[in-house]
Amino acid sequence: MKRSYTMFIILIVFLLFTTGCWNRRELNELAITLAIGLDRTKDGQYLVTAQVVNPGELATGKGGGGSGGSPTIIYQAKGKTVFEAIRKMTKESPRKIYPSHLRVLVIGESLAKKGIGKPLDLLSRDWELRSDFYIVVAKGMKAAEILKVPTSLEKIPANQIFDTLKVSATAWSATSFKSLDELISDIVSEGKQPVLTGIQADIKGDEETSLSKQNVEMIDPPALLRFNGLAVFNDDKLVGWLNEKQSKTYTVITNKEQSTVVNISCPKGGKAAYEVKKSSTKIKGKLKNGKPEIDLNIRVEGNLGEVECHIDLTKPETIEKLEKIYEKEAKKFFMNSIKQVQENEKVDIFGFGEAIHRADPEAWKKLKKDWDKHFEHLPVNIKVQGEIRNIGTVGNSFLEKIK
Structure with a gap:
């Protein structure tokens, strides 16, 4: 009993010396960073750009509202490693760069072409960093140029990039968001190559005005x-870019499509807009006469969002005709896009290699060494099943009365 009592006293004393936040960080000591840009300089160093929140300009309420300055501040530094460059920023920033709330990582195209593996090592290794931020590539420009553009709807450009990408990927299948964990998984995966969304800054007219606060004060920002x-x-390593049709095909095949709009032909001419509400793709790999082959089964459900032709939507056979037209046109659309990727980029971004691996692991051991060559000539059989669930709140278009 005495021994237990003594141990209890020792435990209480020990706990008294272990309470408190030993690794606490005060907010007024941190430079909260919501976006980071990575570029490669001509001398082979990394140029790191940090978009840091200016808390004084984001204050609201009585006595708040800031002084009319910029809600974010840009800090830049060069280094032989990304870690070194970030630490060098303390030469300018009065606070330590704190990336735990990072929302967007922008990679410059020149760096992407040389390889993003090494700089990603820091981001995957840093315990202060969450992995739920989005990664994009600055198309035809530097990441630093992207992060310097002020935005209108959102005071903080990083938030606008994050929210826009999320909304666009939900409503328009030509864009796709990817987190750090997903990207690394694709890089190390056998039978599937990584894909990232591209971002550009459209600058019209005077660059000095376009990158100043005046940009967000205009109805039509330059x-x-x-x-x-x-x-x-x-x-x-970046090897090429997909156009819009190829990008849509990628999101459909990889089951990333949430919604989009597809224009389909009407039976007697004109167009109708088909709003995709649900999409699922099953990829099946197989070996036929010792050679790899892929079967795609694509199932799509959606609504008629717009009708610009003379058709009678009150008849079930009309809906069936539109569904058949969509299936035929979609199959041709997907097939052409896949062939273009096979001929131009020549790398498997769809995960066809993974499907072959699942179907026949022993055969995959022989195929994976030269999979890119096999992918170039890989037969892909596509079956599309489209369904129109709804035609809207009205039956036939008022265009019928005009007719």
Whole structure:
């Protein structure tokens, strides 16, 4: 009994010396960073750009509102490693760069072409960093140029990039968001290569005005950020870009499509807009006469969002005709896009290699060494099943009365 009592006293004393936040960080000591840009300089160093929140300009309420300055501040530094460059920023910043709330990582195209594996090592290794931020590639420009563009709807450009990408990937299948864990998984995966969304800064007129506070005070800003195409990687190196049709095909095949709009032909001419509400793709790999082959089964459900032709939607056979037309046109659309990727980029971004691996692990051991060559000539059989669930709140279009 005495021994137990003594141990209890010792435990209490020990706990008294272990309470408190030993690794606490005070907010007024941190430079909260919401976006980081990575570029490669001509001398082979990394140029790191940090978009840091200016808390004084984001204050709200009585006595708040700031002084009219910029809500974010840009800090830059060069280094032989990304870690070194970030630490060098303390030469300018009165606070230590704190990336735990990072929302966006922008990679310059020149760096992406040389390889993103090494700089990603820090981001995957740093215990202060969460992995739920989005990664994009600056198409035809530097990451630093992207992060310097002020935005209108969101005071903080990083938030606008993050939210726009999320909304666009949900409503328009030509864009796709990817986190750090997903990217690294694709890089190390056998039978699937990484893809990242591209971002550009459209600057019209005077660059000094476009990158100043005046940009957000105009109805038609001279500088806008927009997403454009998907960047294709071979391992960790950028090898090409997908156009919009190819990008849509990628999101459909990889089951990333949430919603989009597809224009389909009407039976007697004209167009109708098909709003995709649900999409699922099953990829099946197989060996036929000792050679790899892929079967794609694509199932799509959606609504008629717009009708610009003379058709009678009150008849079930009309809906069936539109569904058949969609299936035929979609199959041709997907097939052409896949062939273009096979001929131009020549790397498997769809995960066809993974499907072969699942179907026949022993055969995959022989195929994986030269999979890119096999992918170039890989037969892909596509079956599309499209369904129209709803035609909207009205039956036939008022265009019928005009007719």
